[in-house]
Amino acid sequence: MLDNLRDAVRKFLTGSSSYDKAVEDFIKELQKSLISADVNVKLVFSLTNKIKERLKNEKPPTYIERREWFIKIVYDELSNLFGGDKEPKVIPDKIPYVIMLVGVQGTGKTTTAGKLAYFYKKKGFKVGLVGADVYRPAALEQLQQLGQQIGVPVYGEPGEKDAVGIAKRGVEKFLREKMEIIIVDTAGRHGYGEEAALLEEMKNIYEAIKPDEVTLVIDASIGQKAYDLASKFNQASKIGTIIITKMDGTAKGGGALSAVAATGATIKFIGTGEKIDELEVFNPRRFVARILGMGDIETILEKIKEVENYDKMQKKMEEVISGKGKLTLRDVYNQLIALRKMGPLSKLFQLLPGIGMLGQIPEDQLKVGEEKMRKWLAIMNSMTYEELDNPSIIDKSRMRRIALGSGTEIEDVKELIEHYNLMQRTIKMLKRRKKDVEKLLGQF
Ligand code: GDP
Ligand code: MG
Missing domain, CATH: 1.20.120.140 (SRP54, nucleotide-binding domain)
Structure with a gap:
């Protein structure tokens, strides 16, 4: 596709x-x-x-x-x-939670009921399935087979013709048995173009069991036509979500997906195959990352995030040097994390506007080796926020505690604090120089 x-x-x-x-x-x-x-x-x-x-x-x-x-x-x-930053909520916010599946026959409701039951069972929920399709003779059997395969109980009444009654009794039974998630499979015997009839059927069962969520199952192969169905459904049901099935087998999947997203409806899962575990939580960003190549996208996103961190840090240093801010160990910590990926610490000073030309920065002293960085990060991880924001309170006994907590020596802790003090002195020097330069420039 x-x-x-x-x-x-x-x-x-x-x-x-x-x-x-x-x-x-x-x-x-x-x-x-x-x-x-x-x-x-x-x-x-x-x-x-x-x-x-x-x-x-x-x-x-x-x-x-x-x-x-x-x-x-x-x-x-x-x-x-494909829907922007919408992240579907798949873990119910209350228990018990009743989900009712509706949709045209053949779209994959029964299969999806099984997939959902498996998904939630794996997450540790007690799940029950209710088979309320009374039109297809083998419908209940199909659901029972799925239930058996995944070890989830299935409620059904072979031979009974009253779908509303079955749904009601099934949900009540599972509620008594303290099931946490109850999934109701319905018939949906209508074809596309009969949305009104479909919504009517949905209403009848809805009134009887008052589910917490109604999920419309749409077959991806209908492509852009999914728009009509989804928008009508979205208007009719406040608690409605959508699952798009058969994303695997059709060239039209992208059409169905973007059409449904355009209605503003929440797409919760997509079905990507016939097997019980071929169901994915639909997250537009993750979906797009996958079609573009997860590895490449993740690398680029990570890089951009690093650069943003680096920019933030640079801005902070500029503030500190111009006298607007104070350098804390927490800043040093963030710097170390950013610089670990970006290059040597001294680079930071070269990058500051107007600083490079000032020269004479004690570069060697500011360089930190990889080994040392690892140690220092561990040390700072063992410090309290108070200590990071105000390193002057770190006395001997605090040093001992920090060294113990980070698996380092007191000497290492001391060294880090000395490094911090050196940075402070450097900043002071830079501030003085900046003033000198400004004075100098002011004469022209
Ligand atoms: P229902 O009538 O809506 O209950 O639909 P069924 O669950 O009986 O499914 C109809 C057919 O679609 C079956 O052959 C399923 O195996 C198939 N099916 C369901 N979901 C998917 C899917 O995500 N991908 C593929 N390739 N087939 C699916
Ligand atoms: Mg079915």
Whole structure:
């Protein structure tokens, strides 16, 4: 479906063609993939226009390569297309919790009921399944087989024709047995285009069992048509969530997904195969990261986060040097963490505007080796916030406690505090120099 995007990302990041050409090729490939996944054409073009717009108006942060930054933008905008930052709540906020599944016949309700039961059972809940499909003779048997396979009890009444009655009695029985999550499978005998009838049936069972959640099951192969169904359902049910099944077997999955996301409905899970464990919590960002290549996306996101931390730290140092802030050990701690990935500590001073030209910074003394850094991080992990914010209170007995807690020697703790004091002195010196330079510059 959207599988070829992963290769496109790889090719884009490692390819040898010029940046502009690579961007152009990638955007074409993106459009092609999305349209063939049945995503609405208008949505596709508005997405790629937005990407181009951002490319024009935004600049990659320092240290982030243009190509990586571009993929980050694609990742952001694609995530928005599939629902943005919406994170479905899959762990119920109360117990017992009753979930009722509705949807057109053949979409995968019964299969999904089994998958859900398995999902929650694995999370440690006591789960019960209720089979209220009275139209298909083998429906109950199908559910019972699934229940047996995963060790979850199934309630059903073979031969009984009253679906509402079965649902009611099943839920009541499981409530008496202290089941924590009860999943009700229904018939949904109507075809697409009969949303009204489907919603009517939903209402009848709903009134009888008053579930905590109604879940509409949609088959991904209907593509963009999912929009109508989902938006009507979303209007009718305040406690409604959506599961899209058969994401694996169709080219139209992207269409169904983006169409449903466009209605504002919460997509809770997606079904990705016939097997009992082929159900995934749907999180737009994670989903997009996967189709673009999880490894590449995670690397880029991590880098960007590091740079943000680094920028924050730099700003803090600028404040400290200009006299607006105070340097605490907590800052040193954050610096060490950021610098561990970014380079030697002395770099920080070179990067500060106007500082490089001042020269004569005791660089060697500011360099910290990897081994020492590990020790210092351990030491700072053993300090209280009070000690980090105000290192002058660290006396002998505190030092002993910290050394013990971090598995280091008192000497190591002392050394760290000396390093901190050295930084303080350096900052004082820099402040003085900055003033000198300003005075000097002021004369011109
Ligand atoms: P119901 O009529 O809505 O209860 O649908 P069923 O649960 O009986 O499923 C209908 C068919 O869809 C069965 O053959 C299932 O194995 C299949 N199915 C359900 N979910 C998925 C899925 O996520 N992926 C694939 N490939 N098949 C699925
Ligand atoms: Mg069924």
